[in-house]
Amino acid sequence: MNSFKKKIGDLLGFIVILLFKNKGLKKFDKHVLSIYFHNPSPFLFKGIVRFLRRNNFRFISESEMLIMKRTRLEIDERMVFISFDDGWKGNLKLLPTIEKYQIPITIFVPVKPVVTGNFWWEYAPFIIKEFDEITSLEDLKVMRNSQRVAYVNKVVAKHDLKRSAIDLSDLQLLHKHPLINIGSHTYHHPISIKCTEEELAFEYSDSKKTLEAWLNTEIKSFAYPNGDYDERDLELLSENNYQIAFTTNPALETDDLGIYEVPRVSINTKGGKYENISRMLGLWHQYVQPVQQRFKSDRKNISVQVIDQYS
Incomplete structure (x- = not known):
């Protein structure tokens, strides 16, 4: 059933891209596209990378993204920043594509899974x-x-x-790669809004200290686990000298929220290439979701009418 749903989703994505691709791409003449993966297959990752290359996106590093956010430079070309959350072992399989296309990436790593092996x-x-x-x-x-x-x-x-998580030797190997940057994803990967003040302070400070000790480098960036955060998180980012932080909010209009609330579009590991591309361009939300919601609503109304008929 999941395979069938994936094929249908990919077909819908392909149709939407065929009809509205140029409209979807136009917004990235003025906004940097920021996307993030978790544990994609090499096939999915390569497919999205090739789409971006064919449509004239330049892959930028975390340091370039930081400059863009700080200086608010006028954008005169399509740019994309790619990151990964969690530090899955499967990310190592993506290195051939990263190297072939010279893609700078950031991997946001929680500390505890590196030690224990699992999330x-x-x-x-x-x-x-x-x-x-x-x-x-x-x-x-x-x-x-x-x-x-x-x-x-x-x-x-x-x-x-x-x-399922990278181990310390993997992490150090990735850190030494010239195209890969490591950022913090807390210590235990909690839901931060459910943490006490003391728990949350530990997540921000000790994840940074541990990663810096392991890698002998400064950790500058952060990504919110599960996308949850509040004012406490923003204060702790500043207190611990993080320079930039990324959300799971895909809305480009949030560009002006600040350097600790940089939007990102999620790439669904279980989704197909074309469905993910249509979501990445904002086309799925605009054209497919309304139809899905209408269909669900109609189906629910039919069910209610059938029940009423026999009650």
């Missing part, structure tokens, strides 16, 4: 199975940070998962 949400299925009160990953995300940690700790010792 906390990988244990969610076991928590859901063991505890009746937890029915979804979302249940874990909305609870207090200490409560979520307690649930995770109860199942970690019972399950030996295959490493």
